[in-house]
Amino acid sequence: MSRAVSSAEQMRDAARAPAVVPPPYEGGVEISRRRTPVPAGTEAAYEDRRWVGDLRIGLSRALGSLGWTTADNLDAALLALSELVTNELVHGMGPSINVRIAWSSDGVCFAVQNSVPEGAVRVRETGPYDEHGRGLVLIAALVDRRGTDNGWSWCTLARRRTCGNSR
Numbered sequence: 001m002s003r004a005v006s007s008a009e010q011m012r013d014a015a016r017a018p019a020v021v022p023p024p025y026e027g028g029v030e031i032s033r034r035r036t037p038v039p040a041g042t043e044a045a046y047e048d049r050r051w052v053g054d055l056r057i058g059l060s061r062a063l064g065s066l067g068w069t070t071a072d073n074l075d076a077a078l079l080a081l082s083e084l085v086t087n088e089l090v091h092g093m094g095p096s097i098n099v100r101i102a103w104s105s106d107g108v109c110f111a112v113q114n115s116v117p118e119g120a121v122r123v124r125e126t127g128p129y130d131e132h133g134r135g136l137v138l139i140a141a142l143v144d145r146r147g148t149d150n151g152w153s154w155c156t157l158a159r160r161r162t163c164g165n166s167r
Contacts, residue, residue, distance in 0.1 A: 027062065028102035031055070035095055044089050048097075052085050059101060059108075066105045073160040076142040077108050080155055083139050084112045087153070100152075107144075111154040 036045035043049075056078045068074045081101070088097050094115030102109045139146055139155060146155035 026066065026104040028100070029058075029062075031099045031101075033097045035089075035092075035097060048089055051097075052082050052089065055085060055099065056082055059103075062101075062103055063108065066103065068105075068159060071160075073157060077157050080139050080142045080157060081110050083136075084110055084153055084155065087136075088112050088114065105159065107156060107158045109154065109156045111152040114148060114151050114153050 033048070033051055036048050038045050059081055060074065060078060063074055063077065068077075081099075085097065085099060092115040094113070098113035100111040143155040143157045146153075148154070
């Protein structure tokens with residue numbers, strides 16, 4: 001289920017983190033996906049894992065329509081979204097995953113409703129062959145601001161305009 005968010009004000013109210021949503025945003029969306037039930041301690045269902053890629057494709061199209069390119073931080077925005085949603089998918093306990101995204105030609109804000117048990121997701125030391133444990137480190141390296149607020153994990157990322165990119 002998704003619905004368009006018509007204004008930056010609605011997005012700020014929805015995310016309940018007005019200090020982290022720099023105006024003005026030109027568009028936004030709220031998306032909710034009901035989790036596929038799996039036994040405790042097992043990997044998330046394939047359809048749920050695939051949904052993360054579908055979110056990346058949708059965000060890529062939305063930002064691309066505003067002229068964002070790889071040089072503008074598009075890849076960093078896609079990776080940050082993937083990591084926030086994947087943390088909820090892997091560690092969350094809620095019946096659904098709720099994502100809010102606001103974008104403009106100058107920046108993007110993501111918020112993912114948090115049903116992760118306290119302490120389940122934390123920055124930790126990883127070895128060179130570890131398959132998990134780098135998400136929060138990646139997010140911290142990529143975004144301008146991040147945090148948790150009123151049950152939502154959020155981050156903001158400004159568009160990095162490069163020489164020759166006049167948009």
